[in-house]
Amino acid sequence: MLNFKDAQINFMKQRKLALIISLTLIIASLLTLYFRGLNFGIDFTGGTLIEVHYPEPVGLEIVRPTLETHGYERAIVQHFGTSQDVLIRIAPREDEDSALLSNEIFRILQADFAGVLELRRVEFVGPQVGEELREQGGLAMLYALFGILIYIALRFEWRFSVGAVLALMHDVIITLGIFSLLQLDFDLGVLAALLAVIGYSLNDTIVVYDRIRENFRKLRKESAMQVMNLSINHTLSRTIITGVTTLLVLLALFFLGGSVLQNFALALIIGIVVGTYSSIYIAGALALMMGVDRSVMLPVKKEGASQPSLDEQQP
Known part of the structure; x- marks a missing residue:
């Protein structure tokens, strides 16, 4: 049932709807965070x-x-x-x-x-220690996102880098918005879960981006949108199976791990569901909107650049 090897879903056709849904959720989350705030636990409040x-x-x-x-x-x-x-x-x-x-x-x-x-x-x-933990936790997420921005820019291309970071910010903001809406305790365990969500979602996004780059080299006649669709479909089976198996473990932690682990597990559950969605619908769509195409991925070599000189041809 989870074998999507021959799937031909047109994800890019639905990208505008997906972006509208994501933008709506982000705005709602930011408004909730502004008006209700987070229910900080003792780790942050003292x-x-x-x-x-x-x-x-x-x-x-x-x-x-x-x-x-x-x-x-x-x-x-x-x-x-x-x-x-x-x-x-x-x-x-x-x-x-x-x-x-x-x-x-x-x-x-x-x-x-x-x-x-x-x-x-x-x-x-003390409240001062809690405030310092709050600041350091926020800085930890910013440093993680900045490091990811540099890594993907060097590994792929700057448009992919911006798309990946925006997708990760999308995952974190929506997860925080749900915690703010439900007024669940936000402590160091939940902060650790958010950092884990960043790593998990990034891993999914990197797999998709790697397949996109590979398909741009293989498929010379397809448009950028077709290449994006094929790449997401090729990695869909891996994305879904990884997400489902991870969720099974987290659901066991949520229901059987006791109150100590519930918020930690819930943050990971929300983040993985949203992160899987963003890897499929958002990351590629953002890269496409910023102009990723064959000319960007495979720059045309200057005429004669690949031909060796006469001196190089001589033994």
């Missing part, structure tokens, strides 16, 4: 981290309601290593000392549990 050890396994569905009834609805609760160790993350609160906050959380949990709890660790991340 806050208190508390590790509590229970003498017996405890379910998170018991710990969360206990904290919610005492006004800590946004506390992030997760198991840490074993089902007996619970990690609690609390966002910073105005006019509240972090040491007093950790003692209050421990007192609440101890009062709700019949046995004796152990407070193993308390850490505090």
Whole structure:
């Protein structure tokens, strides 16, 4: 069912519709990011981290309601290593000392549990550190995109380079827009997922671009649009199968990996779906719009340039 070896889908005919859809999603994502912003996690906002050890396994569905009834609805609760160790993350609160906050959380949990709890660790991340992490994370993505721009310009041609970077920006912006719309926690794990999406989507785009360059050398009579279509169809089977198999792993992480991995897996799921779409519909269309054709890929040699001189012909 996933064998598209003889597929003849006219992707370039649908490029205007695809670009309109992508542009609409990008504008909607930017507006959502502007008006709603991202729901930054404790890694970026700062806050208190508390590790509590229970003498017996405890379910998170018991710990969360206990904290919610005492006004800590946004506390992030997760198991840490074993089902007996619970990690609690609390966002910073105005006019509240972090040491007093950790003692209050421990007192609440101890009062709700019949046995004796152990407070193993308390850490505090200041707002300044969180802001630095935010800035460094944004710079990491910009550096990655800039490096990709240079690499593809050297490997292929500058039009391909711009097309690939725009396609990657398309993937990242839409993923961020969905996280902003749903107000999901954006932490270092999600940032790592976005960087992984950039690498994954770039890999797909490079495969398509490489086949386009190869077909420009082989197919001398077809137009640039026909070469683009054939190249995307030739790589379609590989693109779909790679995406499906990766999604199977990520869906398992999302549903079975627990709350710790859910946002990380969701960011990768969204990014891979959008990245696969952009590799098929957007990257090639952008390169075509910027004037990629046979004259660009195979510059005409000057007359006599390939002929050796008389001196070179002599032994």
